[in-house]
Amino acid sequence: MDNTVTWFEVATDDPDGAQRFYGGLFGWSIASSATDVMDYRMITYPGGESPSGGIFNSKGEFPGHAVFHVKVADVEAACAQAESLGGKVVSKVIGDGAGTDFAYLHDTSGNLFGVFHPRS
Template identity: 60%
Template sequence: MSVPVFNTIAWFEVAGDDPDGLQRFYGDLFGWRFAVDQESAESGMDYRLISYAEEERPRGGVLGAGGSSNHAVFTVAVKDVEATCTMIEGLGGKVESKQVGDTAGPDHAYVRDTAGNLFGLFTPKAG
C-alpha cells in the first residue's frame, strides 16, 4: 500500500445504528463497494471497508454504531500526531483522545476544531 500524502484526508468513517442501510444508501448513491473487515469481525465489531467503484484499495469504513451516536468523521494523514495535536491545542482546538508509540498500530488521535467538529489524525507506520 502506498503512503498517503501528508496533510490530506486519507480515510473516513460513517457510523450508524443501521449499517446495512448505510451500505445500501452509499452503495446505491455512489457505487461504493463494501467488504467485511475480518480483523474487526473477529473482535465482534461490525466494520465494513469501503472501496470506490473504480478502485481496489479501501478508502473508508462503515461502522455499526452499537449504541453510540450516528456520525461521520474524516481522518487526516500527518507526519507527527503528537506535534499536530500540540498545534491544534495552540490554535484553540481540543484533543479528545490520542495514542502514540503503540507498536500494534499507527499513531492516531481524535481531535476537535474550534467549532467543535470531530476529526481524526494518524501517522502511517513505516514500511
C-alpha cells in the first residue's frame, strides 16, 4: 500500500513543524498523546485503523532522528511535494526497467528519511 511504513519514530525539537510537514506530505493523521512527562504524537496512515508511528518532542535533549522508508506512487512527485513543504532532496535514483526508484530526503528539521517505488 502506498504512503505506509511499519512503526517508526521521529524525534525533533520542533514537533509542530514535523506534524505539518509529514501530515502535509503523506496525508497522515497526527494526534497528541501527551502526558505531563512527554509530548508524544501518534501517527495514523490514511485508512489505517490504529497508529503506526509517532513524533517525539526531544526538547533538544536528544539528536533529531527519523530513518524510515515510505512506499509512494511516484518518487518524483513525492520529492517535489517535499520541497514545496520546506524539505530537501538529498539524493534520488530514478530509472527505467526493473528495480526501484528511490530518494533520500531531509524534513524541515533536517531528519533523513526515504521514499521508494518499485518499477516492476
